[in-house]
Amino acid sequence: MTMSKVINFAAGPAKLPPTVLAKAQAELLDYEGCGMSVMELSHRGKEFTKIIKDAEADIRELMAIPDNYSILFLQGGATTNFAALPLNLAGPEDTVDYMITGSWSKKAAEEATKYVKNVNKVLPKPANGFTEIPDKSEWSLSPDAKYVYYCDNETVHGVEFSTVPETNGVPLIADMSSNFLSRPVDVTKFAVIYGGAQKNIGPAGMTIVIIRNDLLGNAQAITPTMLDYSVMAKNGSMYNTPPCFAIYMAGLVFRYLIDNGGLAAYSKKSDAKSGALYRAIDGSDGFYRAPVEEKSRSRMNIPFRLSKEELEPVFLEEAAKKGMVQLKGHRSVGGIRASIYNAITEEEVSTLIDFMDEFKTTHA
Ligand SMILES: Cc1ncc(COP(=O)(O)O)c(C=O)c1O
The missing domain is CATH 3.90.1150.10 (Aspartate Aminotransferase, domain 1)
Structure with a gap:
């Protein structure tokens, strides 16, 4: 289906499948005969409860996410999680490892320094700007790191990991904002996979965090309630009003991807x-x-x-x-x-x- 005469090569917000947009358009004024738009539905009502549950089940199916992982639909963009991740997964005196391969992982590491004392840079300083991922022989992982953080695909520099980095058992966090749902991943290799929706998933306004359940419940005392993953997990992403329309759109995209292979x-x-x-x-x-x-x-x-x-x-x-x-x-x-x-x-x-x-x- 073609609805537009332009080809939108944007990095995000980016093109959405025309079939999905057409379905959203058809349902915009009257969602499944309830007489209201999705934008007008109560987030605690039966229609929206089904929308969010279906979206969760569909992304679980698409990515084969095991039951011991929670899927959170959050607000605040990927950038908010640059703070939420160290707050949830490390203490103020801990050591955390960051692989800096471009501007997004660099920003994430800078933010982490506010909440964790030792932010170790795993990779050598790039000689030619961010144009390569240094060979494993050049990595300096800390043996006592609470986690290793990396960006699976650097949107600005166009640098992407072709394999999951080996961390010798240290929990691994991946920013997949710009390659979410672009290939099958073995979720069990990760502690957290997260990303903003506005590139490969749906409209801006929603961030997805997939986190292994045993990592929940240890947030630093200063963690704002809204950034505490265990609060969000306990409340099914509805501690407060969630980004309802973005969740609905993402759900349509998940279903579309399942239906298309x-x-x-x-x-x-x-x-x-x-x-x-x-x-x-x-x-x-x-x-x-x-x-x-x-x-x-x-x-x-x-x-x-x-x-x-x-x-x-x-x-x-x-x-x-x-x-x-x-x-x-x-x-x-x-x-x-x-x-x-x-x-x-x-x-x-x-x-x-x-x-x-x-x-x-x-x-x-
Ligand atoms: C890889 C990556 N991480 C993080 C971000 C920040 O995302 P947000 O704008 O949702 O905070 C972006 C945005 O383009 C990105 O491409």
Whole structure:
């Protein structure tokens, strides 16, 4: 189904599946015959109770999340959890490990220093900016860390882990904001998986935290009630009014992904889409250049430069004229970035590649 003439390559908020938007539109004024919009429903009423329970059951099915993990639907964005994670999982005098591979994990580590005394940086300082994940031989994990934190996919720099880091039994926390639901993951390898919804899940306004239950209940005394995961888990994410509409939209996306082959299918699509785009960049005789080292390249956010950097604004302008929008690189790094989450189709990526070939022919 196509409803729009643009292809939205935004890093987030990002494109949602048109089928999901159409269903939300059809149900907007009168949800399942109850005479009200989802936005108007009581969060304690029977309709919304079913919406949140179905959403939880569906993400549990999609990601094969075992019963000993709680799934929390929270507000405050991923950024709020930069504080909530150390507050819930470490004491003020503890040591925690952070793998800094880009701007998001860097921010998370900075925030943790407010709540935990020893924030150890596992990786050496990057020599060429954030363009690679250093080899395991260069990691310095602390033996006594309460947890190891990493960002599975760095949205700004386009750096993604291809395997789950080995922490020798130390609880592992993953920020999956920008690659949530893009491939099957073995949830049992993680203490916490979390992320903002606005990239690969649904609208902004909701953050998902998947946490192993034995880690609940040890929050620091200063932890605000709203940031205490055990309070949220005990109350089924409804200690206060939850982000109802965002939860409903995410639920529609979960169901849509299940109906369309689940995460294995989307993983294949992501490999095909990102593979084609990187091949186009690498095969451009240097006209385009992807700065990230091959083994650390993201399948979701693909930053690239033009050899003639002065042509980048022209590239963006001409792409926009052809309906390809939000291709500008993050303001901190410049250049171009194509974000190709689940809702972006292989055809849409082909359209971008065709445009890149054409642009190269005209401007080489
Ligand atoms: C990987 C990653 N982590 C964290 C964040 C922060 O998310 P939020 O804006 O929901 O706080 C972002 C936002 O783009 C992100 O891409």
